[in-house]
Amino acid sequence: MRDRVLKKLEVLADAAKYDVSCSSSGSTRSNQGGLGNAMKAGICHSFTEDGRCISLLKVLFTNHCIYDCAYCINRRSNEVKRTTFAVEELIDLTVSFYRRNYIEGLFLSSGVIVSPDYTMERLNAVVRRLRTENRFNGYIHMKAIPGASKELVAEAGLHADRISVNIEIPSENNLKLLAPEKDYRSVYDPMNQIHEGILVSKEERMKYKKAPRFAPAGQSTQLIVGASPEPDFTILKLAAGFYRQQNLKRVYYSGFVPVNSGDNRLPAVQQPPLNRENRLYQADWLMRYYQFNYDEILDKDNLFLDPAMDPKLAYALRNPHLFPVDINNAPYEMILRIPGIGVRSAKLIVANRRFGSVSFAHLKRMGVALNRAKYFILCKELPAAGLTGLKPEQIKKKLVKNVAAQGVQLCLELY
Amino acid sequence: MIYFYDGSFEGFLTVVFEAFRCKQEPEAIIPTRSNIQIPMGEQVTIPRDDQKADRVWMAIKKKTNKKNARMLNIAFFAQEAQKEMLLWRYLKKVFTCSDPGFYQNMLDEDVNGVVDMARRVKREVHRFQGFVRFEKSVDGIYFAPIDPDHDIVRLLTSHFKARYADQPWVIYDTKRNYGIYFDTEKVLEVVIDDPNFDINTGNLKDHAKDHDQDHYRHMWQAYYDAINIIERKNHRQMKNYMPKRYWKYLPEKNKR
Numbered sequence: 001m002r003d004r005v006l007k008k009l010e011v012l013a014d015a016a017k018y019d020v021s022c023s024s025s026g027s028t029r030s031n032q033g034g035l036g037n038a039m040k041a042g043i044c045h046s047f048t049e050d051g052r053c054i055s056l057l058k059v060l061f062t063n064h065c066i067y068d069c070a071y072c073i074n075r076r077s078n079e080v081k082r083t084t085f086a087v088e089e090l091i092d093l094t095v096s097f098y099r100r101n102y103i104e105g106l107f108l109s110s111g112v113i114v115s116p117d118y119t120m121e122r123l124n125a126v127v128r129r130l131r132t133e134n135r136f137n138g139y140i141h142m143k144a145i146p147g148a149s150k151e152l153v154a155e156a157g158l159h160a161d162r163i164s165v166n167i168e169i170p171s172e173n174n175l176k177l178l179a180p181e182k183d184y185r186s187v188y189d190p191m192n193q194i195h196e197g198i199l200v201s202k203e204e205r206m207k208y209k210k211a212p213r214f215a216p217a218g219q220s221t222q223l224i225v226g227a228s229p230e231p232d233f234t235i236l237k238l239a240a241g242f243y244r245q246q247n248l249k250r251v252y253y254s255g256f257v258p259v260n261s262g263d264n265r266l267p268a269v270q271q272p273p274l275n276r277e278n279r280l281y282q283a284d285w286l287m288r289y290y291q292f293n294y295d296e297i298l299d300k301d302n303l304f305l306d307p308a309m310d311p312k313l314a315y316a317l318r319n320p321h322l323f324p325v326d327i328n329n330a331p332y333e334m335i336l337r338i339p340g341i342g343v344r345s346a347k348l349i350v351a352n353r354r355f356g357s358v359s360f361a362h363l364k365r366m367g368v369a370l371n372r373a374k375y376f377i378l379c380k381e382l383p384a385a386g387l388t389g390l391k392p393e394q395i396k397k398k399l400v401k402n403v404a405a406q407g408v409q410l411c412l413e414l415y
Numbered sequence: 416m417i418y419f420y421d422g423s424f425e426g427f428l429t430v431v432f433e434a435f436r437c438k439q440e441p442e443a444i445i446p447t448r449s450n451i452q453i454p455m456g457e458q459v460t461i462p463r464d465d466q467k468a469d470r471v472w473m474a475i476k477k478k479t480n481k482k483n484a485r486m487l488n489i490a491f492f493a494q495e496a497q498k499e500m501l502l503w504r505y506l507k508k509v510f511t512c513s514d515p516g517f518y519q520n521m522l523d524e525d526v527n528g529v530v531d532m533a534r535r536v537k538r539e540v541h542r543f544q545g546f547v548r549f550e551k552s553v554d555g556i557y558f559a560p561i562d563p564d565h566d567i568v569r570l571l572t573s574h575f576k577a578r579y580a581d582q583p584w585v586i587y588d589t590k591r592n593y594g595i596y597f598d599t600e601k602v603l604e605v606v607i608d609d610p611n612f613d614i615n616t617g618n619l620k621d622h623a624k625d626h627d628q629d630h631y632r633h634m635w636q637a638y639y640d641a642i643n644i645i646e647r648k649n650h651r652q653m654k655n656y657m658p659k660r661y662w663k664y665l666p667e668k669n670k671r
Contacts, residue, residue, distance in 0.1 A: 044545050051656065
């Protein structure tokens with residue numbers, strides 16, 4: 001019986017691993033006379049051999065599925081081992097792992113069995129019992145099953161810290177091509193409902209402290225990069241829309257792993273496009289933390305991110321008229337745009353220049369990547385170094401050689 | 416003057432008190448039980464005095480603020496040579512500088528040094544909130560051995576107390592040979608003389624282990640193996656986030 005649960009765990013964890021989201025942040029659920037709590041910053045408990053963080057027990061409830069999506073390992077037409085957890089088994093695993101501090105909580109997703117509503121109700125049964133019978137206050141990330149009824153999604157929001165619905169393919173045409181049983185409506189409907197639920201709950205909690213929370217850590221989504229031909233510009237525009245309209249906490253980009261061979265609707269690739277995925281995350285960071293708009297990062301003439309350099313450096317080289325920036329006088333927003341300066345160092349610079357003039361040595365101590373930043377800043381010693389008078393092509397030559405040296409391995413994987 | 420103290424934070428604050436009172440600038444401040452090479456010069460041993468320590472502590476809070484005082488306390492738990500002298504230089508500047516905002520001046524070498532030292536300690540505390548691994552013992556106590564760089568075991572207390580409020584647990588620093596024990600009501604510092612765990616692997620000995628413990632350990636190892644995506648293998652990144660020196664007590668990084 002124990003071996004059976006072990007086998008199930010192996011199959012259902014293996015089937016869940018292509019969902020790349022791992023975050024356990026954003027919730028402050030406290031421990032009220034039971035087990036566990038949530039930490040605002042999230043906690044990583046381990047790291048896989050592929051370098052991703054493990055913070056949650058990420059499993060499918062079942063890997064049976066009525067759908068046949070081309071990009072998915074669990075599609076109906078694949079011959080893989082199929083299994084389903086019993087509700088009690090999954091609860092015991094979650095609690096026992098949690099008590100040993102293996103995990104920060106549960107990430108529960110599922111193939112679709114019988115119907116979206118039936119599947120959603122099974123997921124709800126697990127988290128409902130965890131929250132009530134087991135008084136479990138650890139982090140729970142749940143998938144809303146596309147097409148599930150409003151009532152069931154509403155119940156999920158009461159138990160989960162975060163909910164996500166995956167958009168999967170960055171344009172509706174290609175989604176319909178690759179997943180004929182899905183459309184954008186079945187994704188946007190629950191997404192909009194969750195967005196609404198979060199807003200309503202926040203408003204009510206301003207009036208009554210005890211009003212129920214609804215997905216306090218917000219919602220996220222995932223899309224697959226490289227399974228369909230959309231350029232980076234389309235992807236970033238889509239992501240920017242999610243951040244603005246649905247107020248998503250995160251958009252995850254998952255480099256296409258060719259799990260199903262021999263489907264001519266999909267590109268024949270040997271390796272997942274890890275470098276492209278990395279550049280998209282960098283661009284995503286620029287939108288969320290560095291006050292960039294998607295159309296400043298890419299535009300109609302530049303549809304793809306440069307694989308050889310990070311998008312912030314690319315932006316600086318395309319906009320030489322904005323540089324060099326005088327770090328002792330420029331506003332915070334402009335300092336944030338200097339390649340090699342991160343959010344922490346930008347804040348340190350602005351907070352400390354009242355004590356005196358910020359020098360090269362200070363920047364180094366603050367953790368600024370001077371090898372890049374030195375071409376774009378003005379501080380008292382710098383003009384003597386004569387570096388800020390260079391043309392963009394000259395800077396690119398100096399820097400991209402460096403970048404390329406680090407990036408060679410990744411680039412080879414891409415092409 | 417070369418000052419010796421008992422190694423505690425209060426002992427260090429007592430040294431600061433005496434150094435100011437006697438106007439005797441320290442050349443070194445050294446814990447009595449340490450193997451640091453002692454420089455030449457006049458020596459004095461300062462016994463810990465909680466009242467004097469408290470006066471310095473109040474003065475720090477008044478001159479800066481509560482949050483900053485807490486930051487200093489955290490920095491003190493760093494396992495770094497010369498940490499006492501860095502903190503001394505910092506405190507001397509804070510107490511004598513006319514600018515009341517000086518303690519925030521990151522352009523100053525010593526302010527920056529102390530803040531960075533506290534950051535390194537806090538970073539390890541955060542890491543261990545994730546890397547602590549409990550084994551359930553036959554008497555229902557959850558036991559976790561740790562071997563951190565810095566002396567952080569006390570700094571883990573509040574997090575684990577809030578999270579595992581309904582289970583008794585021990586987190587034990589095997590290098591510094593002391594730990595904290597939470598019995599579901601109060602927290603105690605403990606020293607284990609006759610360990611019922613293997614000092615190398617951290618595993619509880621068979622007679623001390625709950626009969627389900629190995630089952631869940633195997634499940635966790637199996638989960639760790641199953642969640643990996645072979646096509647994305649990236650060992651360097653994994654080791655970056657989870658350096659090898661922390662693997663000793665992680666079941667997922669040890670034999671199956």
